[in-house]
Amino acid sequence: MTDLLAHIKALKLFAPGATVVVAVSGGADSVALLDLLHRFDGDLRLVVAHLNHSLRGEHADKDQEFVAGLAAGYRLPFAGERREVAALAKEWGTSLEDAGRRARYEFLYRVARAYQAGCIALAHHRDDQAETVLMRLLRGAGATGLRGMGLSRGMLKRPLLRLSRAEIECYLKGRGLTWRTDSSNADTAILRNSIRHELLPILGRYNPKVSERLAATAEILAADEEVLEQVTESAYRRLTVPGATDPSFSVAGLAAEPRGLRLRLYRRALAAQRGDLQRIALSHLEAIDHLVLAERPNAQLKLPGACLVWRGYDRLWFAAPVPAGGAFEFAVAGPGSYRLPGERMLTVSLVERPERLAGASTVAYFDPEAATFPWTVRSFRPGDRFAPLGMAGSQKVKDVFINSKIPVPERGRIPVLISRDRIIWLGGVKMGEQARVTGSLGLVLKAEILDITL
Missing domain, CATH: 3.40.50.620 (HUPs)
Structure with a gap:
């Protein structure tokens, strides 16, 4: 014994x-x-x-x-x-x-x-x-x-x-x-x-x-799985879009991988978004794979556990569904920090004019005299029009989203910044023309969208 x-x-x-x-x-x-x-x-x-x-x-x-x-x-x-x-x-x-x-x-x-x-x-x-x-x-x-x-x-x-x-x-x-x-x-x-x-x-x-x-x-199988998990983790770090709040992949990058690895990557992304894999079956993973391999550029899939997977052009996203009636609107009286939906923060400050105004899409600079307070920050509404930076006329915000390849489910999360009844910034997407910084101003207004780390 x-x-x-x-x-x-x-x-x-x-x-x-x-x-x-x-x-x-x-x-x-x-x-x-x-x-x-x-x-x-x-x-x-x-x-x-x-x-x-x-x-x-x-x-x-x-x-x-x-x-x-x-x-x-x-x-x-x-x-x-x-x-x-x-x-x-x-x-x-x-x-x-x-x-x-x-x-x-x-x-x-x-x-x-x-x-x-x-x-x-x-x-x-x-x-x-x-x-x-x-x-x-x-x-x-x-x-x-x-x-x-x-x-x-x-x-x-x-x-x-x-x-x-x-x-x-x-x-x-x-x-x-x-x-x-x-x-x-x-x-x-x-x-x-x-x-x-x-x-x-x-x-x-x-x-x-x-x-x-x-x-x-x-x-x-446990020994084999240990090796496969290392391969999956390496591919996950290589293929996920950096800086995204929710797991997000390049569709082309996923499609180039073997089917077995793709299915493992979906499981890894679902676990990251949901916290577990309860009620996730092979049929769900195959449905996600169909989104990736289909010719249709825009589609979405609801999975158990409050998870939405959607394809928007060349991106595949894993996120919680945007709740019905999830529109938002609030006033910005001046510099400070303001909570945005989706564990994000909008910060507004008066700063010295930087040498380069172009930078991250989550940062925008405004002429304080053209972007006077109070501002309104709200979600997108059908019919919104906008004058993008460098354009004399305006265009539909919906068309800006389409041209920027913003997936439909993501559009409701984008903060629309308004001053004097004009849209001056589609947060994280495109700067507006009407409040841009001109000349050699000393102080400018800086708006930035930050992820909140809890």
Whole structure:
């Protein structure tokens, strides 16, 4: 039998003296994990954490009492909390299993912050890994999902991941340890339980070591995925348009890449814009790819999670949809800072005339006598007309947007700056003629659009 303690030490997951939050449900696996880490000779500072899901009434309360007793027996701090997971599942629109998982991780990260812990130890083992791979395969996943759980990903550490359930139970019996049994683990209406009690035994007829083989496959895919993530990150930095608030790409640049890399880049951009990839399926990635490869220069796609992907000429954008009725308007009484929609700021100041007036599109200079206060800053309206810099007459603002290849969804975000009932600047797009700086003025008005870093 594997020497479990020697096995965990060989993984080198924990630095000497590290503070580790140990997730303990009271079941066999987590009880073994706690005992092993307590015997660890790396001078670890352990914190026992237990979340009561409030799903099994008195049995759940007994589990919490049992884990609190374990912590006391080892003379370790205990962090326990109760959450109404059934209510959370309704609120979040997810299954009980998904709601429990989300609540559990939120709790563990909070405990880690409270105790200034550098990592969280979880009791997942090789059989759990096999179940995870099958569950994701049945739901439809690529290599990223089929790589399963990792030994070490960020703060999360899984010291038992290469050990079988049988090895863990043998360790418990050898140590004379007791644990709690969760009766809901036998409920085959839950997908993971069905895979454990029904599907894996059937597959075991074809290969008695099916769990071991699935876990090994996940580990191989994880190694491949590490390389592919590095390739994707490098391409993402190379292909994204610099300085954009939301992820944005050159369509021509994307189209020149292999399909597999394009799909990974879409996932990377969606994760950056949304914060996660929940409810994003292959069909969504293929729909984005169709936008990139289609001949039509302007089109848009709404995705789950309040995300809009649109193509405007040679740009592909990932952003939150502009809300209905999102028009804005406010007055600028004089120099100062003014909040714009989309985490931006308009700053106005009186400065010495620079040697060069032409520069970044987000900066404009005005003659103070031609651009008198108060100004009005508002969103674009149909029918707006504008005299661009260097033009004697005027043209429709809509035509300026078309000629500048501004995508339709982006036009409502552009601040239109007005003085004396004249549009003097389309912020970030084009300067106007009627308030331009002439001659050798000493002081000029400077307007600049800045991104807000929160």
